[in-house]
Amino acid sequence: MTTTEDPIDDRATQPLRPPEQPTTNDPGERQARLERLQQRRAGGAVPRRSGSGAGSKVVAAGIGFAGMLGLVAAMGAAGRSAGVTAALPDGPSTAPAEVLVVVHPPDAVSGDSDGSPGDGWRVAASSRPIALNAQPVIRQAPPSESPRGRTNGSR
């Protein structure tokens, strides 16, 4: 096994705070923990889609990654009016939902991870919601000369 001893980066080392509760195999506790995570990330301000379908779960997971980059995610019209915490999946998805992502704040700036100013990349500022498909529609592709993507296992 190739491992390398390396001094801990002392640039930003701080005391470790108390850990969160460890993972549990209890579905009820897992759901409660997931809901707490979602509430914390959403700041309690982002309503969630109701329903017990799988779609509610995967969409709810989308809130997490979006929120941390200054991206705010919210559900589609049905979800926005529901305001109910997403449940763990217990069956197939029941209804499509739209995920709206707004990139902000306008003053958010990202540098390189070493703290340098970086290569000029900045988090985009936009007041325009970006719609991602929570439930993609898939069909057989027709013959076409249009540019296309490819998926494989990381070749």
Add this chain to the structure above:
Amino acid sequence: MGVVELHGRVMASSLHVIATDGEGSGPATARLHDAVQRAIRFVEHLERSWSRFIPTSDISRINRLGPTGGALAVDPATFALLDAMVDGHEITTGRYDPTLLRALIAEGYAASRTDPTMMSLVAPSGGRHGSLSELIRDPATGTVAVPPGLVLDPGGIGKGLAADLAVSQLLADGAAGAMVEIGGDLAAAGVPLDPAGWLIDVEHPDPHEGILCHLAISGGGVATSSVRSRRWTHDGTDRHHQIDPATSTCSTTDIDAVTVIAPCGWMAEVHATAALMAGSDGAIAHLEGYGLSGIAVARTPNGQRVRTTHDLADVEIALGCGAS
């Protein structure tokens, strides 16, 4: 409409960007060209923050903390990655596990495939193996608190998430539609080039067999997990990069590859990995249980067999020679 298409390399993988401006039939606007260049710089920035082979990346700094753990300041984008890792682990009930880097290194995947002089820098665990549930992210202070012994492998999910974020960046930058593919994981949103949708070729697990099927999607993310790619020989035996969380060794799944279509790229990636680990008996059930779509190619004594989620039952599948 104006179109900008670009091929390149990033994250030790292929990069493919398509962006449309949705404006008439003329050439792409300068604004769209600029937006694509910014998106590429963005993805390069994500690689510098997330690569386990770059010593100054956030992930390398986390992986060097070792048995003491500690807190680090990280890039804003790294919070998105860590959130996706935690969420992916939770929603797949552990079938996707990004904390198995030591096992992956033990199987022989310690160096970058594009530059073997670049090695994963991982501190000894000291007998500690911190869990993701103990990883504390605090975007308010820009820091993460890493439990003792925790190491992270962003492979796979990092590419899917980078594709998601690059597409969002392109749309925020004025593109009417965008597709970004990194190492076979892709995300697409907005106005597609073809009226049928974003066209995606799903490759056969064995490269010489060509394309398994052709899909058109309205948007979202597509990812494939495979045991037929990123293979190497270690201690005289064939290895691959799919580590089974149950054994911490290379998975012995009977599935060669799983392709998943999901709302976004990182989600497709974690569920593709989880379905692969579930094996041919459980892969499709896993995907349908989450309302996702997918295709699994399994090995059988008589060759390969394809299973799809119900919604893809009518898609034409082209298996190669020796397949059933």
